[in-house]
Amino acid sequence: MIQLRYPHLFQLKNYGAVRSRFESESAKLPRFLELIRSRGQGFYDLPDATGSVAEILEYARKVRGKFDHIVVLGIGGSALGITCLLTALKHPFWNILPKRARKHPQLFVLDNIDPSVIAQLEDVISYKKTLFIVATKSGTTPETMSQYHYFRAKMEREAGKIMAKKHFVFVTDAAAGVLREIAVKDGIPCFTIPDNVGGRFSVLSPVGLLPAALLGIDIKKLLSGARAGRDVFFEKKCVRNIPFQLAAIQYVLEQERDVTMTVMMPYASALYSLADWYRQLLAESIGKSETRGGKKVLIGLTPIKALGVTDQHSQIQLYTEGPRDKFVLFLEVAELYKKRLVIPSTKGVTFQELMSVEKRATEQALFEYGRPTATLSVDRIDAETLGALFMLLEGSIAFLGEFYDIDAYNQPGVELGKMYTKKMLLK
Secondary structure: OEEEEOOOHHHOOOOHHHHHHHHHHHHHHHHHHHHHHHOOOOHHHHHHOHHHHHHHHHHHHHHOOOOOEEEEEOOOHHHHHHHHHHHHHOOOOHHHOOHHHHOOOEEEEEOOOOHHHHHHHOOOOOHHHEEEEEEOOOOOOHHHHHHHHHHHHHHHHHHOHHHHHHHEEEEEOOOOOHHHHHHHHHOOOEEEOOOOOOHHHOOOOHHHHHHHHHOOOOHHHHHHHHHHHHHHHOOOOHHHOHHHHHHHHHHHHHHHHOOOEEEEEEOOHHHHHHHHHHHHHHHHHHOEEEOOOOOEEEEOOEEEEOOOOHHHHOOHHHHHHOOOOEEEEEEEEOOOOOOOOEOOOOOOOEHHHHHHHHHHHHHHHHHHOOOOEEEEEEOOOOHHHHHHHHHHHHHHHHHHHHHHOOOOOOOHHHHHHHHHHHHHHHO
């Protein structure tokens, strides 16, 4: 069960206008749902893609036991989702667990072209026991394609040209792009990212599902949770629509109080990478220079990630006494860890209880300083919960796009940088 709570938000001093604006904005929900459905986006249809799920599971079955290492070559949405799936649903020290305990390959996500990291990765993998997943929707992303060509050449030297092909699998566009051409030419398995699903919305496509299945994550449950999240996303009553409530809070705080930053602060280390994933989702979707009608606006909400309780000792000072421009969204997990870890000399106090108290104390402190907060709470961290969280947060971005009347699904600022990169390389 997932809940969004904000008991202190409208009790803050001089927040009467915020409450009134929030209530008036709630009437927009039915119209926004109609607009969202008209945009032609496919992220909310991904939980129904049973055909691709069957193909992924069949591929995972065929390669089971053949590889000790999986290396994902991807950047942005092609990397952040699977990193989140690994850290949330697998052991926090997955890669250093003994093989007999893991029963599945190690995972390395190479989301940068830093040459030192590329070279040092080779210190910990055996080429002949490695599967490379190359993920780029366009099939032309220069960072990912440069990595691919580097590792393909190295693999051919290690295993020979014929065998090298068996160490690669692609996730890309259905028809276009260099990667698809290579897949057809060389007979390399290739999974499809739907045309109407952008990279940052692709975690529930083969971008996330393929490596997840290879790690033994139950992708059917992941998608089952996403379907439940979608039901909430399409709920027509504001009181039950968590994505709409979250988007409305962020929008109204920015409009009425100039709160332009959202701090996502999970009180569970397993969800820290979710804050990383959300950071791209919010920044790339809502940071836009003009509305759908071409009006210049230069709007956006700046995402910040924090970790409870760690960042109580590094960031909270700024959030309590610094500029009043931040909204703190806590993520709280009722069942942090099934085994009770008792702190000695405390008359039975557990680490779970201490963490819960620290979260509530931080929330109270922020309230007394007049800072807006809300809490997204879940019962536990499992595949279904994570699938629902992905869908709910993606849904909130869709609603923010409607509030600001901007295209939440494009990224012209990113594309301009890509264009200049290619021009400079050609020179």
